[in-house]
Amino acid sequence: MSFMTVLSILCLLGGFFFFFTATIGLLRFPDFFTRLHATGKGDTLAVFLSLLGLAFYEGISLTGLKILIIAIFMFIAQPTATHAISRAGMRSGVKPWMKENIES
Amino acid sequence: MNGFAEMIIKTEDIIVKTIARILIPFIQLFSLYVIMHGHYSPGGGFQGGVIMGASLVLLFLTHGYEESKERMSEKAAILFSSTGVLIYSGIGLLCLLLLGNYLDYGRLSLILNVDLAHARSLGILGVEIGVGFAVMAVMFSIFLDISTGGIEPGEEKKNEKASTR
Numbered sequence: 001m002s003f004m005t006v007l008s009i010l011c012l013l014g015g016f017f018f019f020f021t022a023t024i025g026l027l028r029f030p031d032f033f034t035r036l037h038a039t040g041k042g043d044t045l046a047v048f049l050s051l052l053g054l055a056f057y058e059g060i061s062l063t064g065l066k067i068l069i070i071a072i073f074m075f076i077a078q079p080t081a082t083h084a085i086s087r088a089g090m091r092s093g094v095k096p097w098m099k100e101n102i103e104s
Numbered sequence: 105m106n107g108f109a110e111m112i113i114k115t116e117d118i119i120v121k122t123i124a125r126i127l128i129p130f131i132q133l134f135s136l137y138v139i140m141h142g143h144y145s146p147g148g149g150f151q152g153g154v155i156m157g158a159s160l161v162l163l164f165l166t167h168g169y170e171e172s173k174e175r176m177s178e179k180a181a182i183l184f185s186s187t188g189v190l191i192y193s194g195i196g197l198l199c200l201l202l203l204g205n206y207l208d209y210g211r212l213s214l215i216l217n218v219d220l221a222h223a224r225s226l227g228i229l230g231v232e233i234g235v236g237f238a239v240m241a242v243m244f245s246i247f248l249d250i251s252t253g254g255i256e257p258g259e260e261k262k263n264e265k266a267s268t269r
Contacts, residue, residue, distance in 0.1 A: 073130075080123040087117060 004056050011053030018046035031097035032089050040082030047074050117166075124166040131159040139236045143225065149232035153239025160244045169252070178256075181245040188238030195230050207231070 025038025051071040058064035135155035142148030163172050196207045204211030209227025213220050 073127075076123060077127060080120060084117070084120050087120075 004059060008053040008056035011049050011056060015046045015048075015050035015053060018042045018049065022046060032094045033086060033096055036082060036086050036089075040079065040086075044075065044078045044082075047071070047078065121166050124162055128159050128163055131162070132156060135159065135236075139232055140229070142232050143228060149235030150239050152232075153236040154243060156236065156240040157243030157247070160240070161247045164247070164251070176244065178245060178248055181241040181248070183241075185238050185241035185245070188234045188236070188241065191234030191237065192231055195227060195234070199227075 019042070022039050022042025025042060026035050029035045029038055048071050051067050051074070055064045055067040055071070058067060132155075135152045137152075138147035138155060139149055139152030142152070160176050163175060195209075195212075198215075199208045199211045200206055202211040202214055207227075209224040210220050211223075212227050213223035216223050216226060218226070
């Protein structure tokens with residue numbers, strides 16, 4: 001097993017770990033904004049690590065370069081999308097999870 | 105609601121605007137790539153046209169109707185969609201005029217002065233460009249019709265005034 005394959009396996013495992021924690025956060029957190037916090041941060045890093053692992057496996061080639069460009073695009077676009085969704089929630093009057101807003 | 109939340113709602117969103125302005129040229133470049141490489145990789149006229157239309161939709165969503173209607177208006181969308189259909193059917197009818205079947209690209213080698221395989225490739229590329237034009241314009245005008253309800257923003261007030269009179 002070459003060095004690049006080991007590196008790609010490590011990156012993919014890290015990506016799977018962050019996907020897993022982001023999904024747990026999505027299922028267990030109490031309200032809209034905290035769930036968005038978990039998925040926004042976790043998924044961004046998970047997608048970046050997974051694509052980086054695939055690029056390491058591919059090596060230096062045109063396909064690897066394309067995968068890296070996709071990774072950079074996701075790294076820019078995904079936090080922006082999360083920001084826009086959270087703003088839309090604030091605009092439409094979603095209450096944050098605070099002590100005075102807890103009803104049950 | 106407290107003051108901070110109101111401030112968030114009222115201020116313009118500079119993050120989304122800036123990122124959209126950075127990303128839209130790359131999205132449009134990618135759509136041209138998808139159209140040009142439709143022969144031997146996934147993609148083609150329809151997919152590239154949809155990506156181009158999505159970039160225009162992103163522009164209108166982030167910058168608002170008033171600011172971005174100079175880039176692409178509804179009249180231009182109608183013109184582009186009929187231009188795309190004209191390119192498609194024009195290439196097809198040109199093959200008919202050169203005594204072939206409809207969209208029989210091999211016949212184009214008579215006027216393009218290249219060999220048969222090149223003529224087929226160029227004919228397919230021309231048809232894909234036509235399909236891309238039409239799909240881009242139709243996607244965009246569907247989005248405008250849904251988001252504005254068929255009425256141009258700014259004309260609503262005139263209509264209200266006319267009805268109150």
